[in-house]
Amino acid sequence: MVIMGGIYSCSPKKDAFINRNYQAVVTEYNVLFNGYNSLNEGVEALDNEYQDNYWEILPIERLQLSEAIILPGQESNAYFQKAEEKAVKAIQKHSMMFRNREKNPQIDEAYLLLGMARYYDQRFIPAQEAFNYILYKYPNSDKINQARVWREKVNLRLENEELAINNLKRLIKLERLQDQEYADAKATLAQAYINLQHKDSAVQELKIAATYTKKNDEKGRYNYIIGQLYLQLGIEDTAIMAFDKVIDLNRKSPRIYMINAHIQKAKLFDMRQGDKNVLLKTLTELEENRENRPYLDIIFRQIGEFYVENDSLEMAESYFNKSLRTNSSNKHLVALNYEAIGEMKFDEKAYKLAGSYYDSTLTNLDSNTKKFLSLKRKKDNLDQVISYETLVQTNDSILKLVSLGEDGRELYFEEVISKLIAKEEEEKKQKQEEEANKRRATQPDPFFRNPNAATDLSQQGESFYFYNDVTIAYGKNEFRRLWGERELTDNWRYSKTTVVPISDVVDLETKVDSHEVPKEQLYSVSYYEDQIPVRQGAIDTLVMDRNYALYQLGLLYRDKFAEYPLAIERLETLLVMQPEEKLKLPAEYNLYKLYTLLGNEKAAVYKNNIVTKYPESRYAQLLLNPNAIFENTENNPEQVYASIFKEFQDQEYESVIARCDQAVKDYHGEEIVPRFELLKASALGRLNGLRVFSEALNYIALNYPNTEEGKQAQETIDDVLPRLEMETFDESGKGDWKIVFRFNRGDDENIKLLEDRLTSILKEISYSHITFSEDVYSSQEIFVVLHGFQLKENALTVQKILNEHKKYRVNQTSFVISSPNYQIIQTHKNLDVYPLN
Structure with missing residues (x-):
């Protein structure tokens, strides 16, 4: 009974001095103490996981929002779950509510803990409810201002x-x-x-x-x-x-x-006026400070930037690589390092290597950022350059061998074989010397043998070769270095095949991928002779492919990288090769434009050559009369564009697409080509929807980045397409309303009959302000659309009249739709999921 009385005297159900103090002490030093410990551990764990992006404005609070959806009853962090459980326990078991007043002074803090646990668990609405409860139920609480601040933190998250x-x-x-x-x-x-x-x-x-x-x-x-x-x-x-x-x-x-x-x-250091040595000394001190070892990735990168600013590119590359070797967890920093080295390799014209660094950059960037998309376009352009450069170098190398003739090729290959044999003998001699040195190093000297050394293998322990993991690993690596990967077979030293790169056999400018060659063929001239084309058709194909690649490289360097000297070099190299006429004239015209752009007087030489040798060509006419190009000819690209654009306005999208494709071929290399591509993209979008439109715009932005059309395409991708991506139909009823009649494409007779009848009916029922149009929906379907109904009820009324009234009835079925939803079905071509009435 005494025990029961003691328990009852401390019960939260009795409003007495001892009860209030007992419950307050238990709440604060037991339940809330453990709850705050869990909360602090959870916050510390979040801090350890969180990684600031110092290339953007840091948030005030270090809290990484998760994209995972937390369902009711789920918690994303065990620490916060425990903290919430302690807060709930304090409220449920230790609350002392009498006459609508809380007698336990720790309950308001329990609600504060509850809100903070939910906040860090990213359940912001429940967190806001906890903070609001403090504000409404505990107006005199000493925690009320904290609750107010936390509530506004929640509002920011919302x-x-x-x-x-x-x-x-x-x-x-x-x-x-x-x-x-x-x-x-x-x-x-x-x-x-x-x-x-x-x-x-x-x-x-x-x-x-x-x-x-x-x-x-x-x-x-x-x-x-x-x-x-x-x-x-x-x-x-x-x-x-x-x-x-x-x-x-x-x-x-x-x-x-x-x-x-x-x-x-x-x-922010001013490299022109500031003391560079002072800056370098500061950065070096940061590098050498042992406390800064966890941050060497950042420090090395900045030292690399210092050397870039001072044109010490070798030192810069060295420090960027040092930063990469720190195995930094900061993916953005890693991406910047790879990009910096890639840019240096690009400037050095080492395009293949630059492309590899760009690949590494992209793997460390968020694919949804503008930087990723921009670099991806540059990398794709670079892939084209690499492909064409490789083709030019490979074909040139083969054509050089073709030009030597049979006797010249035989002498050349004999010399190559002699070098190959000498190289192999030298490698074999070097391997034998290395083996001898290794045997001498591992054999003990009998005159200095330790008399106390153990003779039993079991006593030697890890000193014996097979018991030492480090020695085993070293031996394996040395074997691979000397012999390569060998199968476990008899006479493994005398492999019948060996891997020999073609670039070791033939002294070409480009390195060709390795492939396996039987060893006995490596010393045969006929093996190499058989790989050289002899048929004139095959040789002509090599020449044509090489010439086309040179022309494409000229355009790529000009249009996509603004590398005008490189573009000139490739186009002039093409002219030296005496290409076919279809490439020669465009190449000269583009050289004229490039030299004009650079303010070089050689532009006049190419202009004179085009006007003199090709006076009837479009290029000559363009040079002689740039303000009135081909005004009276059917081949005028401006007139062709105007004609196609007229078809676009008339919704003849299939014809627009076909004619734009032909125009791109006809005017290849001219400034107007991107305009045709943009018009084609618009027609594709109108006919096939947003996804196809987006793909076409990406193609333009990728292939014509330095043109106005390329920039316009990129702006559309960045600013317009995101606003059109919503496929959810608007149920709010905003906007005006339309009545839509569906027809098959080509059903012109019935469309004309319906339009004539609608004109008469609308005038008779006093809806003459309503207009109608023909809108292409797809390659198979066309809409006749009545526009201008301010209310849905008005549209439904007219639809009912057209469906049911004996005098005004039309046979064509229809549906009513709001303007926002009509835009969605035309944008996404998703009429099949729209709830037709």
Whole structure:
């Protein structure tokens, strides 16, 4: 009975002094203590997993939003689940609600813990409910201002920035806040301004937050963000001052902030007026400081950037590679390193190697970013260059051998075979010397044998070869280095086949992939002779393919990379080869344009040559009369374009596509070609929908990036297509309404009959303001559409009259649709999923 009385005296069901204090102590030092421990462990785990992107404005709070959908009853983090369970336990078991008043002073903190656990678990609506409960039920709580700040954090996560700003301003103005609460409120307000791109306002709020916060890690982060914001505002001097504040904190805040502050200052360094040696000394000291070892990836990259700015490209590449060898977990940094080396290789004209570095860059970039798409286009263009360059070099090498004749080729191959034999003998001699050196190194000296050494293998332990993993691994690697990969067979040393690259046999400019060649054939001249084409048709094909590749390279270097000297070199090389007429004249015309662009007087030479030798050609006419090109000829590309565009306006999309394809072939290499491609893309989109339109635009942006049409295509991809991607039908009923009649393409007679009847009916029933049109839906179907109904009811009324009224009835079925939904079905060609009425 005594025990039962003691328990009852501490029960939350009795409003007594001892009960209130007992429940408060148990709640605070047992349940909430464990709950906050779990919460802190969860937050620490999030911090350890989170990786800041220092190339963008850092968020105020280090919380990575997950794209996974959390269903009711699911928790994404066990720590936060436990913290929530402790908060719920405190509320359920220790709450003392009497006469609508809470007598346990720790319950409000339990609700705060509950909201924070849900917030970090990214269940923002339930978190907001917990914070709101504190505001409504505990107006006198000492945690109420914290709850208000956390509620606005939730509003930011829910993209309610304007509401959060208003609430925070009211809180700061009307309430008396403690320093840390004031700092948190100002920092949250700054994040709202950052989200809304009000960077100057965000700076002012963050300055106050950095002053009032008691946490040095927040001081470092806030000042670093202030520096980033000043950089985006173009105020570099003040940005440097903010970064200096981060550096002055030194070990008081996370070192990563100090390192990146140094990096930002290095990026802002004036290479023309500043002392470069001072900057290099600072970066070197950062590199040599043992405390900075976890951040060497960032430091090495910046040193590489320093050498790029000073044209020390070998040193720059060395440091970019050093940064890569740190195995950095920062994928964006890794991508930048690969891209930097790729750009250097591209400038060195090592296109194949540059393409490999671009590939590595793309694997480390987010595929949804503009940078990825831009680099992907450049890489695809580069693949074309590599393909054509390889074709030119390979065909040139083969044609050189063809030009030697039989006697010349025989002498050449005999010399190659002699070099091959000498090389093999030298390698065999080197291997024998290495084996002898290894045997001498492993044999013990009998005169200096240790008398105490164990003679029994079991006593030698790991000193014996097969018991030492390191020695075994070394032996395996040495075997592979000396002998390559060998099968376990008899006489394995004397393999009947060997892998020999063609480039070792024939001294060509390009390296050809290796392939297996029987060893006895390697020393036979006939083996190599048999691989050289002798038929004139095969040789002519090699010449034509080489010439076409040279012409394409000229256009690629000009249009896609703006490498005008390279474009000129390829086109002039083509002319030296005496190409066929269909390439010679366009090549000369493009050389004229390139030299004109560069302001070189050789443009006049090519112009004179075209006008003199080809006076009747389109190119000569274009040069002689650029303001009235082919005004009276059927081959005028401007007139052809105007004619095709007229068909586009008349919705003759199949004809537009076919004629644009032909025009691209007819005017290949001329400036008007991208216009035909863009018109074709529009026709494809109207006929086949958004996906095909998007593919066509990507092709234009990829193949004509430096033209106005290419830039227009890219702008459409970036700005217009995202707004058209929505396929969900609008149920709000916004916009005007249409009545749509469906016909097969080519059913012109019935379409004309319907239009005549509709004109008469609409006039008679006082709907003369309604207009109609013929809209192509697909290659098989066309719509007759009545436009202009302000209300759905009006459209349904007219539809009912046309369906049921004896006098006005039409035989064609129809459906009613709003303008937004009509746009969706025309954009995505998804009428099959629209609920027809």
